[in-house]
Amino acid sequence: MANNILEMHSITKTFPGVKALEDVELRVAEGEIHAICGENGAGKSTLMKVLSGVYPYGTYDGQIVFKGEEARYHSINESEDAGVVIIHQELALVPHLTVAENIFLGNEVRNALGLIDWNEANHRATDLMHQVGLDENPTTPVGQLGVGKQQLIEIAKALSKKVSLLILDEPTAALNDSDSQHLLDLLKRLRDEQGITSIMISHKLNEIEYVADTTTIIRDGQTIETLDMSLPESTQDRIIRGMVGRELENRYPPKTGRQIGDEAFRVENWTVHHPTQPGRVVIDNAAFDVKAGEVVGIAGLMGAGRTELAMSIFGRTYGRGISGEVYKRGEKINTHTVSECIDNGIAYATEDRKRYGLNLIADIRHNISAAGLKKLTSNGWINTNEELKVAQDYRVAMNIKTPSVLQKAGNLSGGNQQKVVLSKWMYTDADVVILDEPTRGIDVGAKYEIYTIINKLAAEGKAVVIISSELPELLGTCDRIFTIAFGRVTGQMPVDEATPEALMKLMTQERTAKPAAASAGESH
Amino acid sequence: MSTPATAQNDGAETNVNSIAQSIKETFTSNIRQSGIFIAFIAIIVLFAFLTDGTLLSGQNVTNIVLQYSYILVLAIGMVIVIIGGHIDLSVGSVVAFSGAVSAVVVIKGGQPWWVGVLAAIAVGLLVGAWQGFWVAFVGIPAFITTLAGMLIFRGATYLTLENISLSPFPAEYTRIGIGFQNGLFGGNGYDVFTLVVFAVAVAGYIFTQFRQRAAAVKYNQHVTAMPLFIVKLVAVAAVVMAFSWLLANDRGLPNVLIILAVLVIIYTLVTTRTVFGRHVYAIGGNLTAATLSGVKVKWVNFGIMLNMGFLAGIAGVLFGARSNGAQPAAGNMFELDAIAASFIGGAAVTGGVGRVTGAIVGGLIMATMTNGMQLLGYEQSVQNIVKGLVLLLAVAFDVYNKRRAGGR
Ligand SMILES: Nc1ncnc2c1ncn2[C@@H]1O[C@H](COP(=O)(O)OP(=O)(O)OP(=O)(O)O)[C@@H](O)[C@H]1O
Numbered sequence: 001m002a003n004n005i006l007e008m009h010s011i012t013k014t015f016p017g018v019k020a021l022e023d024v025e026l027r028v029a030e031g032e033i034h035a036i037c038g039e040n041g042a043g044k045s046t047l048m049k050v051l052s053g054v055y056p057y058g059t060y061d062g063q064i065v066f067k068g069e070e071a072r073y074h075s076i077n078e079s080e081d082a083g084v085v086i087i088h089q090e091l092a093l094v095p096h097l098t099v100a101e102n103i104f105l106g107n108e109v110r111n112a113l114g115l116i117d118w119n120e121a122n123h124r125a126t127d128l129m130h131q132v133g134l135d136e137n138p139t140t141p142v143g144q145l146g147v148g149k150q151q152l153i154e155i156a157k158a159l160s161k162k163v164s165l166l167i168l169d170e171p172t173a174a175l176n177d178s179d180s181q182h183l184l185d186l187l188k189r190l191r192d193e194q195g196i197t198s199i200m201i202s203h204k205l206n207e208i209e210y211v212a213d214t215t216t217i218i219r220d221g222q223t224i225e226t227l228d229m230s231l232p233e234s235t236q237d238r239i240i241r242g243m244v245g246r247e248l249e250n251r252y253p254p255k256t257g258r259q260i261g262d263e264a265f266r267v268e269n270w271t272v273h274h275p276t277q278p279g280r281v282v283i284d285n286a287a288f289d290v291k292a293g294e295v296v297g298i299a300g301l302m303g304a305g306r307t308e309l310a311m312s313i314f315g316r317t318y319g320r321g322i323s324g325e326v327y328k329r330g331e332k333i334n335t336h337t338v339s340e341c342i343d344n345g346i347a348y349a350t351e352d353r354k355r356y357g358l359n360l361i362a363d364i365r366h367n368i369s370a371a372g373l374k375k376l377t378s379n380g381w382i383n384t385n386e387e388l389k390v391a392q393d394y395r396v397a398m399n400i401k402t403p404s405v406l407q408k409a410g411n412l413s414g415g416n417q418q419k420v421v422l423s424k425w426m427y428t429d430a431d432v433v434i435l436d437e438p439t440r441g442i443d444v445g446a447k448y449e450i451y452t453i454i455n456k457l458a459a460e461g462k463a464v465v466i467i468s469s470e471l472p473e474l475l476g477t478c479d480r481i482f483t484i485a486f487g488r489v490t491g492q493m494p495v496d497e498a499t500p501e502a503l504m505k506l507m508t509q510e511r512t513a514k515p516a517a518a519s520a521g522e523s524h
Numbered sequence: 525m526s527t528p529a530t531a532q533n534d535g536a537e538t539n540v541n542s543i544a545q546s547i548k549e550t551f552t553s554n555i556r557q558s559g560i561f562i563a564f565i566a567i568i569v570l571f572a573f574l575t576d577g578t579l580l581s582g583q584n585v586t587n588i589v590l591q592y593s594y595i596l597v598l599a600i601g602m603v604i605v606i607i608g609g610h611i612d613l614s615v616g617s618v619v620a621f622s623g624a625v626s627a628v629v630v631i632k633g634g635q636p637w638w639v640g641v642l643a644a645i646a647v648g649l650l651v652g653a654w655q656g657f658w659v660a661f662v663g664i665p666a667f668i669t670t671l672a673g674m675l676i677f678r679g680a681t682y683l684t685l686e687n688i689s690l691s692p693f694p695a696e697y698t699r700i701g702i703g704f705q706n707g708l709f710g711g712n713g714y715d716v717f718t719l720v721v722f723a724v725a726v727a728g729y730i731f732t733q734f735r736q737r738a739a740a741v742k743y744n745q746h747v748t749a750m751p752l753f754i755v756k757l758v759a760v761a762a763v764v765m766a767f768s769w770l771l772a773n774d775r776g777l778p779n780v781l782i783i784l785a786v787l788v789i790i791y792t793l794v795t796t797r798t799v800f801g802r803h804v805y806a807i808g809g810n811l812t813a814a815t816l817s818g819v820k821v822k823w824v825n826f827g828i829m830l831n832m833g834f835l836a837g838i839a840g841v842l843f844g845a846r847s848n849g850a851q852p853a854a855g856n857m858f859e860l861d862a863i864a865a866s867f868i869g870g871a872a873v874t875g876g877v878g879r880v881t882g883a884i885v886g887g888l889i890m891a892t893m894t895n896g897m898q899l900l901g902y903e904q905s906v907q908n909i910v911k912g913l914v915l916l917l918a919v920a921f922d923v924y925n926k927r928r929a930g931g932r
Pocket residue numbers: 015016018019020038039040041042043044045046047401402411412413414415416441443929930
């Protein structure tokens with residue numbers, strides 16, 4: 001108790017019209033891994049931004065005591081000098097710069113003349129990478145590494161700053177299972193070997209159970225409780241109860257009312273080449289189909305080509321040299337542009353909502369109507385009253401937490417942004433809905449809501465395709481699951497035959513292997 | 525200990541009065557917009573004071589309208605370009621070029637005035653289509669395309685005019701730029717017609733404001749408190765009618781003001797109520813997200829540049845009509861005034877944000893300052909320094925606010 005490295009007392013933070021935090025208390029013991037849980041919009045990221053000086057001293061109320069002294073950070077630089085380093089929800093690396101350049105960005109290694117000493121920098125970068133378990137060339141551009149490795153580089157960057165309190169905001173949201181595991185083990189190692197204290201925000205409760213020593217739960221901007229994770233009663237269900245304020249019986253709603261009908265959508269012989277590296281095949285002769293009222297999953301590891309498959313179909317927004325056929329209810333359709341796809345009743349909610357899904361500086365209302373504007377228009381004029389009503393209806397139906405639909409989308413918490421993206425596509429009345437990682441960075445309660453929405457779509461006879469790296473999610477929501485590996489569809493199975501092991505085997509199948517018995521081609 | 529006390533305070537505060545609250549919200553929620561109007565009024569008051577009221581004499585106000593109308597027309601197009609995430613450096617040259625062609629057609633070719641007007645607009649449209657082609661379909665950044673255009677169309681102007689000025693235009697042509705509508709309803713030292721037109725416009729404005737407010741209430745939106753709303757309407761009406769009184773006491777209603785008002789209304793509607801307008805904001809705000817939402821980005825970009833060309837053509841007519849001819853060096857630096865007007869009016873450098881009315885007020889701020897300084901006898905050099913500083917401060921104010929928006 002005595003050696004708390006950090007104490008935050010009655011922190012209150014308001015934005016115009018929103019009280020994001022109210023008298024929040026947080027105590028973090030020296031050398032522990034402290035998890036912070038809470039629903040979307042509960043205020044987790046805001047609390048960490050207050051702590052790290054993103055919101056400078058004076059823009060919030062309350063007191064922060066770090067290492068026994070009151071901390072008044074006016075900027076990130078000040079908090080970093082004190083040893084508090086935050087890794088934000090969105091990666092903040094510069095893709096064109098090398099690993100070493102990124103690690104020492106703003107903190108360059110200089111020689112006696114004040115010039116950058118690249119040999120020393122690269123050498124130290126290699127050292128730091130070893131500490132986080134990476135073995136990359138320090139002169140590789142960061143953009144060429146996978147997200148998992150980029151996340152580790154972020155940590156290496158933090159280590160270069162003599163960090164004593166490391167804050168990670170949803171570090172594993174974009175990582176696959178093995179990368180996540182690696183990262184969590186790294187946190188444990190940093191704790192045990194270097195005594196580094198970590199605060200980790202996560203919606204993945206199994207990870208919290210695995211890694212955290214203590215968990216603080218925040219709901220609606222207030223501290224609910226702090227759990228000692230070594231006690232047997234500190235279970236995932238216990239955390240959920242704290243987060244949502246009630247018992248959540250199941251993680252997945254029952255798949256009721258599904259009437260699987262005729263084929264709604266089918267892709268054949270789909271081949272896509274890399275946009276900048278000619279001759280490199282990204283998607284190789286892929287095929288899949290989905291029936292009306294059916295939910296089909298596409299399982300694959302990060303980098304297997306799931307998003308590339310979806311985006312190349314959706315208005316050819318990814319790739320070059322695309323060939324293949326797309327059928328809607330048995331008829332061949334054109335999908336060369338996004339508007340053709342929308343007109344054909346196809347919707348695609350992207351995986352990266354900030355970069356591809358939303359106009360963050362526009363309000364929620366305009367984001368919701370963006371893809372279905374035609375429905376609000378006559379002779380080129382938008383019915384703005386109707387538009388407002390639509391936005392408000394979705395705000396209620398999707399439970400988007402915001403004081404007004406006139407708020408900027410960029411001011412919403414991650415989960416609520418995702419609900420805006422979903423609203424946008426639901427409003428197009430598409431009957432083929434492709435959802436790419438629909439629950440990334442979303443809390444358990446909201447996940448349940450989104451699964452319920454997916455069920456509702458299926459019950460209405462729509463064909464739903466879910467791309468996800470979380471196998472339990474696919475098993476809990478889908479009727480049929482396709483697997484994809486190295487750009488090829490390696491198999492499919494009905495959900496009652498599917499097991500995580502069987503799927504994983506197909507998801508890792510190398511190019512040389514023979515197609516699995518239940519390959520996609522045979523089902524037609 | 526302290527918690528109950530603050531809770532009580534909060535309760536008391538919220539009960540005090542909702543009007544004070546509403547006033548505060550009106551200003552804080554849209555500090556940028558209210559800021560620019562306050563700045564505008566402050567500048568008017570300042571220069572009215574410094575010039576002993578000359579600034580606000582009927583004659584001077586009318587002169588400001590005649591002198592800056594073409595900049596305001598350009599600012600309308602420019603703010604749309606900027607919202608879309610582009611910039612247009614060529615408008616000054618395009619104004620000169622379209623004016624030159626118009627002058628050649630009318631003065632040398634002996635064609636009637638309206639052929640000259642159509643020729644200028646056609647030139648503007650062609651230039652817009654040309655630049656739109658490179659920006660939208662070839663993917664050359666507008667900065668480069670229009671930098672090239674600035675040189676190309678300036679050169680084309682010199683060629684068209686064979687390096688000399690052309691004048692004069694027939695009276696029908698100059699009437700567009702310096703003519704007035706007056707005397708239709710008679711008057712006793714002031715023009716009744718001007719007052720009537722403005723009264724009707726104000727009535728229309730009040731009517732639409734009430735309708736919009738009613739709709740907002742119906743859709744459960746937050747609206748300004750009724751007393752404040754009325755105060756705002758009365759203030760606007762008073763300012764506009766005072767303005768019309770000044771015009772009526774001078775030469776009446778300038779033709780360019782009618783053209784400008786029509787353009788402002790049309791383009792306000794285009795930006796706020798049409799699919800095209802919405803798509804401009806969408807691509808300026810997040811290009812990829814817009815593409816993935818089905819926006820036909822190339823055509824929208826083409827439309828943005830085409831429209832800028834069109835308005836530059838109109839500005840070419842207005843400028844030619846006012847200067848009664850065409851000069852090879854006409855329109856020099858107009859682009860910078862139009863760009864400055866847009867940014868002072870609240871457009872974001874990164875695109876996706878801006879308003880037509882903002883750009884107009886931004887343009888009026890520049891116009892008032894320039895005119896005021898001219899009345900005070902400051903040299904061009906001083907005027908430029910002041911205008912430059914104002915632009916810098918306006919954007920700095922923006923940046924400061926954005927940073928502070930993270931606070932409370
Ligand atoms: N700059 C801002 N302006 C206005 N409101 C904001 C701003 N930033 C955050 N908020 C609001 O503050 C609340 C807390 O947001 P925060 O991002 O901290 O949530 P979170 O707990 O991190 O959620 P998530 O799990 O979805 O990331 C939300 O209601 C959000 O809309």
